[in-house]
Amino acid sequence: MKFQGKTALITGSGTGIGRAIAKKFVENGASVIILGRRREPLEDAAGMLEGIISQKNTGSTVRIFSGVDVSEEKGINDMFAALKNDGIVVDYIINNAGVSGPVTCFANAPLDEFKSTVKIHLTGTFWCSVQGLQVMKEGGKIITISTFFTEERPLEQRPYRFRSPYTASQGAKNRLAEAMSWELVDRGIISIATNPGPVHSDRIYKTVYPKAASEFMRVSGFESLDPEHVDAASKELLPLLGEGEAVVKEGVAKAAEKLGADAGTLASLLEKIQSIAEKVQNNTSHMIANREFLSQEQVAESVLNLCDEEISRILNGKVVPGDRVFYPVKAHIGTATPGVHQPDFGDAVVFTVDAGTMRDAKRVEFLARHVEKNGAKAACFISSNAPPEVQEYISSRFHSHVIDVASPDEVGRWLDTARKNIGQIRAVVHVTGSLTDTRLTGLSRAEWDGLVEKFILTPSMVSQKALEQFVPGGGRDPRLYKDAKGAVMIIGPDLPVGKKITGAQRAQTEVFRGALRPFTTTVNQELSDVLRSRVRIFTILPGTVSGAEPDDKKIADALNFLVSESAASSALVTFCVDESR
Incomplete structure (x- = not known):
């Protein structure tokens, strides 16, 4: 054998x-x-x-x-x-x-x-x-x-x-x-x-597709049920899918009594969720040549x-x-952003800074001066884990506070403070800093967890807290997102710089860039196609495969594009700005 x-x-x-x-x-x-x-x-x-x-x-x-x-x-x-x-x-x-x-x-x-x-x-x-x-x-x-x-x-x-x-x-x-x-x-x-x-x-049939179907219903509401009631009802109804008629009828009645809702409406909601789940499954199968999972x-x-x-x-x-799936995809990754007339930023631009080097600090300085020169008030919230010289360099030049950038409550509170004290927030820019050259398989668990926190969890959390600023209450009631505006930019991690960069060095950085690309693409699809908003999250991945120094001006150009009217209609949401010729 x-x-x-x-x-x-x-x-x-x-x-x-x-x-x-x-x-x-x-x-x-x-x-x-x-x-x-x-x-x-x-x-x-x-x-x-x-x-x-x-x-x-x-x-x-x-x-x-x-x-x-x-x-x-x-x-x-x-x-x-x-x-x-x-x-x-x-x-x-x-x-x-x-x-x-x-x-x-x-x-x-x-x-x-x-x-x-x-x-x-x-x-x-x-x-x-x-x-x-x-x-x-x-x-x-x-x-x-x-x-x-x-x-x-x-x-x-x-x-x-x-x-x-x-x-x-x-x-x-x-x-x-x-x-x-x-x-x-x-x-x-x-x-x-x-x-x-x-x-x-079972996961795809009993969990993923039905939950996706119920999310479509939550986004718009259903009959007399608003999004929060659809959400609560779905939690009670989804376990009934696939059960016999008597079990479903009894379960719907119990859900109606528990939620104080009309049993007929809940029965219709369950039927609609099942119909959409089956449609999602059918649409997916039609992307496969022989239509078989x-x-x-x-x-x-x-x-x-x-x-x-x-x-x-x-x-x-x-x-x-x-996979065998012919999945139609727009070209979500670009190089240089389209050129736009220099915008007047007008409102506040907040920088959340998880930087570890003076190179990162000088990038923040360049971008903050750029937005201030063009009408914005810049506020910098610097990670308490940043080296003292980085904290001092930024704080001595801009309105700044040192905070725990990994804390959702603290980030949310400081964004609220910025909005109250310096005005409406036009954009939130999160700077991840760069990955130090390290052998991933030699890391301790604590060291690995720190990298995941820094390059995946914190950027996503800051993005969500920014969304709460742009659309207060939009998480609970997604209807509020329609036509809303706002801009989030995640910068980094950079590709390594040097004359002789190895494949291993690039691969280490790509682990975390590889998380941000699908994250950015997925969230923007939701923001545009599902929620019908004009809020966008861009990810900028500086550096080149040849190891050349990044050009911060190209990041500033990307920020100009992000706050422009053109950004909302762009399929491109991730930019490797230094790879352009």
Whole structure:
């Protein structure tokens, strides 16, 4: 058998795709280590797997680690410590564990759920891979499963409306798989990612599509129900999908009594949600040539093929599309922004600064002077983690405060203060700072968490707090977004600068840029196509692949474009401004 004598560890393997992968490995002679949060599905899966082993008489084994949440450091540490202590060698780590995360417009997405989604998908993948190295040898393989909605082509980025934390973390996972291939080559360990398309699963049919359908209803309201009532009703009604007529009727009656709503209206809402969910599914299938979603077994077969010795050597470091979906996408990524007449900024422009170097401080100075020269009042909120010389440099030149830029409450409070004291906010500009040259797979968990906070969670949180300034109450009532205006710019992280930049150095930075591109594309699709607003979030990614110094004037030009009337009609929302010739 092809994998006789080998051992595969599969995260999230009690159900769904993970279970199918474990089954495929066992059928091909491998021993498996399965893990997850709940014991019952793992024990059920183990019984099935042991039956196959007995039938095939392979001598393979099944080992369970229950209560292991891939996002939690201790559980992963303890699992790999136990495997190492027992002398187990793991040949394949399959990063499969995941959650759907909140299925709602970013403006309404709870920040704690955003964070937990990133923690499970991205940090879980990172930490399981890094800790797994202690039980892997040369020839080992790490296969990371992502999603077709984070596929990137030249100047093209797929959005995934209502799934901003999911698509941000999955995009970063793809780039992480690439970065690990560079960093682990000296150990002889291969890293590959694969992006399956829609897969037949309970998650997609019972969670993602129905929740997306209910979000469409929440955005507009339904009959006599306003958005908040639609949201509350959906939480009661969605579990009824797929149940028999009697169960549905009883459930609707209970929901009506609990919410003080009309049972007929709730029944109509449930019917409408089901209809839209089916339409979303049907529309997606029509983007596939044979109109068929993948089976879990097909995904498992793809994963085992990527574990093949020859195929894995050929594809090391690649993100392998496995979706078959012809998904129409606008060219959301550009280089230089279109030229516009110099605008009069007029109102306040707020800079939130998570900078770590004097180069970052001088960028803030250049941009703040630019907006002040053109009619704005600039306010700078500087991270308390910034070096003292950075804080002093900016504070001595502009109206500034040192704050905890990672605190949603503090950022929101200071934005309120800026609006009250210096006027209506025209734009919020968040400066992430740059990634220091570091080997990602050598980071401690605290160091990794700090990078995720700095380059993914804080920019997204600041963006949401800015949206609350532009459209007060818009999270709860999305109808308020119609025709509203506002501008957010995320700057960074920069590509590394120097004459001899390695592929590994670029790949490290791309992990976090790889989160911001799909995040930006997804949120802008919601803002324009769903909420019908003129609010936009641009991401500016400075630097060049050749290692040239970034030009801050090009960032200033991008800010001019962002606050112009033209920005609202632009499909381009992410700009690599220094790559223009």
